[in-house]
Amino acid sequence: MKQQYTHTKLIELISNGGEDQENAIRWIYSKSGWVSIVKKMIRNLGGSNHDAEDIVQDGLINFIMDVQKGKIQKIEGANAYFIRSCKNNWLNNFNRKLKAREIIDREFNKEETSINEEKIFVSKEIWEHLDRLLEQIGRKCKEVLKLWSMGYSHEEIAKLINYENANVSKKTKSLCIEKLKNMGLNPDDWKY
Amino acid sequence: MTGNTKKKMKEDLDKLFSQYLLGELSAEEKLEFEKNLENDADFKDKFDDYRIGMIAGERIQYKELESKVNSIIKDEKERKKQRNLKLIVGLIILLLSAVAIFYYTSKENNQPEFLYATYYKAPPYSVERGNSELDTIQQMKSNFAKTNWPWIIEFESKLSASQKTLPIIQSMIAHALLNANENEKAISLFKQIANNSDSTDLADNLYYIGLSYLKIREIDSSLVYLNKAISSKSYFPDKKDAETIIDKLKK
Known part of the structure; x- marks a missing residue:
């Protein structure tokens, strides 16, 4: 059935x-x-x-x-x-x-x-560029950013990925964002 | 500013950024927000960081889900393919079975015994009132109608020599013998009747000889007599049946 x-x-x-x-x-x-x-x-x-x-x-x-x-x-x-x-x-x-x-x-x-117009035209390339950058930031960074963007608090993230406390999670997030910025990720390329 | 206030402010900032991006701020709040973006470099940096984090985080989510969804879709397609394959195999088996059943049945339908059972019908003799000689015939007819074959075969011994030569009596006895499985005797008697038949019922008698041979699986002899019946010039109501039997026997 x-x-x-x-x-x-x-x-x-x-x-x-x-x-x-x-x-x-x-x-x-x-x-x-x-x-x-x-x-x-x-x-x-x-x-x-x-x-x-x-x-x-x-x-x-x-x-x-x-x-x-x-x-x-x-x-x-x-x-x-x-x-x-x-x-x-x-x-x-x-x-x-x-x-x-x-x-x-x-x-x-x-x-x-x-x-x-060019921006719209090259949007696919931008996504591919982002994917390439994300491949370089490491597993932990990816996990923290993913959970944070899903709305988890840093306390929850720390528990989920066995960090000592929320501060470690917060610090990791900041470092990862810094890394992406240094690699050339520009938020203005997205509508976000 | 205390640590708690700072923390609260940071949390509030994330909430504010999210509300701005989701278009949940009032027109006034939005205006103020955009003024801050223009005039406060630190605020702008924090907002950019928030956006970078969100873009990256959601892309990571998206890619993970993409691979999960892809693998599920691939799996489901494979399952569907397997289901369809099973269905096709099932249908083929069903079709083959139907063909086999049809072939077997049609082959069965062409078997001599089957043809005999399908096409042999004892002639209908109507019972009438008449003289004493005819009364004997009426009795036989009556028992013939009741398919009381042993009675008819036994009754033959009580018949006079002249009665025994009457074609109608001979015919009833021949059919009784055939139905009582005394096939050889029946054939012999049918042949005797055919030899003495006038042109009106010759074809019928030849047809019955053909059917009798069919019953004992002597197909060649059956074909000879059925063909003779067809080519005879006498009235032959069962001609179509005879042709069908010949056709099926040839197959």
Whole structure:
């Protein structure tokens, strides 16, 4: 029989992390029926099967991150949230591609390109640059930054990764940010 | 400033930065925040640090989740593939079984015994009132209708010599013998009837000889008599059946 999760149960499983989270992802992907709705919607919006797969994968990741950030607690229908966020993601991608094409056309016609447009155009490279930087900062840095960005307090982080106290966690975080800054990470490259 | 106040301020700053980035500040608060960014270098540094930390932390989260989701999706696709494969194998097995059953049944349907059971029908003799000689025939007809084959075979000994030569009586006895599994005797009697048949019922008698041979699995002989029945010029209501039997026997 097809297993069904209530909205609350699903949010709870995702928030629990670990195996519960994996089961929730499996359920969303294979049994919820949400994915087939999204795929159909993307195809209707002019996307290919491959585009639809990418959007679903991205949608799943963003959905989980939003649950972890507590964004979805207030929303009634998790399915509606997932589907809407996939749709928005596709439309944003579509607009980005459209913009990129405009820039290429303009470049071809030897017209000037604004800095902002270039930023949009090279956004993929920026992410790749960030990934390369993150590979160099070490496992502990990554763990501290991840937990801190998820909203854990330094006391909690210290407990989770066996630091002596919260100060060690706080200090580590500052050092890691300093390291990234020195490696050339510029927050103005992101909308953040 | 005490240590506690500093700590509180730092915590408040993180909260303030988050509220600003999420667009949760009022228009007034937002204006003040942006003024601070422009005029206070330390505030700007702290805000940049906050953003760097958040960008990095969320990217790390994203990459970890990406690899988790990717592996789950890959796994689920593989499972789906396996399920589909099992379904296809199941369907193929089902299809092959259906074909095998069909082949076996159609082969079974072409077996001589099956053909005999399907196509052999004893002729219907209607019971009428009549003279004493005819009364004997009526009795036989009545028992024939009741498929009382032993009675008919036994009754033969009580018949007079002239009665025994009547084609209708011979025919009833031949059918009774055939139905009582005295096949050789039945064939011999059918042949005798056929030799004396007039043109009206020759084909019928040849057809019954053919069916009798079918019953004892003598297919070649059966084919000879069925073909003879078809090519005979007499009235032959079962011609279509005879043709079908020949066709199936050839298969």
